[in-house]
Structure formats: structure tokens, C-alpha cells
Amino acid sequence: MAKQLAVRVDDRLIHGQVVTQWVKVFKAQKIVVIDNNVAKDKMQKNILKFAAPADMKVSIFSVDKAVEVWNKNQFGNMNVFVLFKDVKQIAEMKDKGVKFDEITLGNMSITGDRKQIYKSTGFTKEEAQTLFDLRKDGVNLFFQTQPTDRKESIDVMKKVFPDLNA
Numbered sequence: 001m002a003k004q005l006a007v008r009v010d011d012r013l014i015h016g017q018v019v020t021q022w023v024k025v026f027k028a029q030k031i032v033v034i035d036n037n038v039a040k041d042k043m044q045k046n047i048l049k050f051a052a053p054a055d056m057k058v059s060i061f062s063v064d065k066a067v068e069v070w071n072k073n074q075f076g077n078m079n080v081f082v083l084f085k086d087v088k089q090i091a092e093m094k095d096k097g098v099k100f101d102e103i104t105l106g107n108m109s110i111t112g113d114r115k116q117i118y119k120s121t122g123f124t125k126e127e128a129q130t131l132f133d134l135r136k137d138g139v140n141l142f143f144q145t146q147p148t149d150r151k152e153s154i155d156v157m158k159k160v161f162p163d164l165n166a
Contacts, residue, residue, distance in 0.1 A: 004079040010106035011085050013038070014051040014058070017146065018083070023056070025147040028081035030057040034066045034093070035085045063089050067096045087123070087130045094134065102140040105131070105154070115160045118143040118152055125164070128157045132166045 006026040010018065013033055023031065031052055038044045039062040052058045057078075061069060069075060070093075075082070082100075084090050090103065108114065110122030117123055121143060123131070131154050135141055143152040158164060 001074040001077060002080040003077060005074070005082065005100070006080070006104070007082040007084070007090075007100045007102065008104040008106050009084045009087055009090065009108065011108050013083050013085060014048045018081075019051065019053060021147050023053070023081055026081055027079050028056070029078040030059065030076060030080045032066070032075050032080055032082045033058070033060045033085075034063060034082065034089055035060070036062045036089065038085065039065065063092045063096070067093060067098055070098050087127050087134075091130050091134065094137065099137065100139060103134070105141060105143045106145060117157050117160055119145050121145075123157065125161045128154075128161050129164055131157070132164055135166075 004026060006022070006028065008022065013035070014031060033048060038048070039060055045060050048060060049058045059075070086108070090100070105121060108121045108123060110116045110120070113124045114122035114127075115124070117128070131141055135154065141154045143154065143156070155166070158166060
């Protein structure tokens with residue numbers, strides 16, 4: 001069972017800010033990336049592992065494999081920093097019985113149908129509804145770009161999507 005668990009959504013996954021700030025703040029000993037597409041792509045997996053500090057254990061799982069490992073030992077007996085590329089896969093894990101207590105929302109590129117919600121974070125209406133549904137299930141969710149930033153409630157999404165079922 002993980003000693004300490006931090007969960008973050010950031011579509012860049014392992015990158016400079018994660019390595020130089022987030023991992024240090026949480027004293028992470030292991031990074032777990034959960035993404036169905038990345039788990040199938042050997043090149044992306046190698047790039048992400050290379051981006052992590054040399055002494056950092058990195059695991060990259062599909063949602064199904066992550067659920068299997070979670071049910072076995074909750075990613076191991078160490079401080080774990082979990083990264084998701086999108087909220088859909090968090091909801092998929094919840095539907096398979098894995099619920100995280102707290103999720104930090106970081107960078108999500110503002111492309112396509114995504115609307116800017118908070119700083120460099122954008123969501124579609126469907127993604128925003130997924131977050132509110134997770135909150136209804138007891139998950140504490142907030143925006144926080146960097147560890148030194150104050151936490152911002154997901155309620156700011158109602159300004160962009162006023163008809164959400166929050």
C-alpha cells in the first residue's frame with residue numbers, strides 16, 4: 001500500500017515542472033503514469049522514463065493494468081505520484097472500483113472543444129461534468145498549476161459551463 005499518494009491530471013505527464021516541483025513536494029519515490037494510449041506506445045514510454053530523475057521508479061499502465069496493480073498493493077509501499085493525461089481515465093478507474101481521495105488538476109491544453117477554465121487548463125463540458133460527478137462521489141478536486149499556487153475550487157467551471165449538473 002502506498003505510504004503517501006498524490007494524484008494529478010496533466011496532459012504533459014512527466015515534464016520539468018513535475019520533476020522539479022511536484023515530485024519534490026510530495027517526496028515521491030515512484031511515478032505512476034496511467035494512460036491507455038501511452039501504455040501501448042513503446043517510444044512514448046521510453047521518453048517518459050527518460051524524463052524522470054534517474055533514481056525515480058516509473059511505471060506506465062493502461063487503466064486495466066493500473067486497476068489490477070492497485071487492487072494488489074496500491075502501487076507499492078512508497079510515496080507515489082500518479083499522473084493521468086485526462087479525466088476520462090480517472091472515471092474509468094472509478095467505474096472499475098478504484099477511487100482516489102484527492103486529485104490535483106494541472107495543465108490541460110486548450111484545444112478543440114476545450115474551453116479555458118483556469119490558467120493553462122481547459123476542459124470540454126463533458127470533462128467538466130465528469131469532474132463534478134467525481135466530486136459527488138466524495139473526491140476532493142481542485143486546480144493547482146504549481147505547488148506554490150493556492151488551490152482553486154472546481155466551481156470556477158460553472159462560469160464557463162453554467163448548466164453543469166454540479
